[in-house]
Amino acid sequence: MNYYLGIDFGTSGARGIAINQQQTVVVQVNYSFSNQINHNLGAYWQQALYSLLEQIPLVVRKQIKAIAINGTSSTVLLCNGAGNSIGESLLYNDDRGKLLIDKITNIAPVNHVVISATSSLAKLFWYQQQSFFQQAKYLLHQADWLGFLLHGKLGISDYHNALKLGYDVDNFCYPDWLQNLSFSELFPQVLAPGTPVGEVTPEICDRFSFPADCIVCTGTTDSIAAFLASGATQPGEAVTSLGSTLVLKLLSKKKVAASQYGIYSHRLGDLWLTGGASNTGGAVLKHFFSDRELQELSPQINPNPVSSLEYYPLLKPGERFPINNPNLAPKLSPRPDNDLEFLHGLLLSMARIEALGYGKLQELGATKLTQVYTAGGGAKNFSWEQIRHIYLQVPVIAAKNIQAAYGTALLALKAI
Ligand code: ADP
Incomplete structure (x- = not known):
């Protein structure tokens, strides 16, 4: 039997659902977020992800063919070249970028979706003013980074998560006004949601007993995932x-x-x-x-x-x-x-x-x-x-x- 695993990082907790080829649910696992996390969200998400994987019965884990992860839209973090998260991770509703909106209004087309205090781009402008920004190699969305923990490839996103960073989904590229920014090298490469990125790393394969050819795919956002679930x-x-x-x-x-x-x-x-x-x-x-x-x-x-x-x-x-x-x-x-x-x-x-x-x-x-x-x-x-x-x-x-x-x-x- 082949199984397919979807992992959802939502606002109040994380869930995992494994389905079979007939799209029937075979296993569901949950992890409730504590209200008290105030530092190192990245480490907390990693713990939540590993806990979900451990809760899946071994017999199912051994037959998982593909995994995809969704996160909350505009939840982002910076990481270094080794994939370690740097500074604070910023949640979907974090509006500390509001003081920098003028910088975005000056470069983005009128009424663009990035002109919002909570957009991923507003968060990146806020990061730019922080001392730890120098160490950053990638800006990743929550789903991108969690995917990296499984497939080991950095700097990869999907065009659902990347919309609020300013990615142009009509032309499949970052527009010039974004590419001209001094920190554009931090932007992730963008693939279609559900594109195979790579097999699970040998460490993840050993730790959770996945098949060696288990593929990790690009993800999506939580609200689009809920739409896909509807039928x-x-x-x-x-x-x-x-x-x-x-x-x-x-x-x-x-x-x-x-x-x-x-x-x-x-x-x-x-x-x-x-x-x-x-x-x-x-x-x-x-x-x-x-x-x-x-x-x-x-x-x-x-x-x-x-x-x-x-x-x-x-x-x-x-x-x-x-x-x-x-x-x-x-x-x-x-x-x-x-x-x-x-x-x-x-x-x-x-x-x-x-x-x-x-x-x-x-x-x-x-x-x-x-x-x-x-x-x-x-x-x-x-x-x-x-x-x-x-x-x-x-x-x-x-x-x-x-x-x-x-x-x-x-x-x-x-x-x-
Ligand atoms: P959230 O957007 O907070 O995740 P939920 O999907 O959990 O919301 O739905 C909660 C809302 O559903 C509540 O505001 C409640 O008033 C409404 N609700 C609960 N039961 C009923 C019902 N029988 N008919 C209409 N609305 C309901």
């Missing part, structure tokens, strides 16, 4: 994530970008994964209802009759997608005395915003919506699914799998 593969298919926020991703033949709405596209083979994130979502539901109340009340909602309540559910002012208005006020009134009616109004309003979001992506040129897979905490709400179907006018179904590690295991399977 969506065709242009027009989309995944709505009903988590704390409402995140839409639509697979399209045409690339779509509108940074004022926070919309950009990742390349996915010959297609484009386009999407946007609204500030409405489960966090607003959670503010008013416990998970248990949501579970008890939702089935009592009749999805068909339209409620007169038109909300824009937000916890604080400000929205970017599908309406770009940093001052947009939350609209949560009138609030009926009856909780069921209130919940009905909230679910309808979020369904309306979801439909507006897909409308916006299509208006900007994305392929026509044909089917929506649902992921996140709200995916288990059948009444909401029916309401959303009425607004979206296309089939709405649960995602095949919602685990990023599963999507990354598919990437490893397809690499062979």
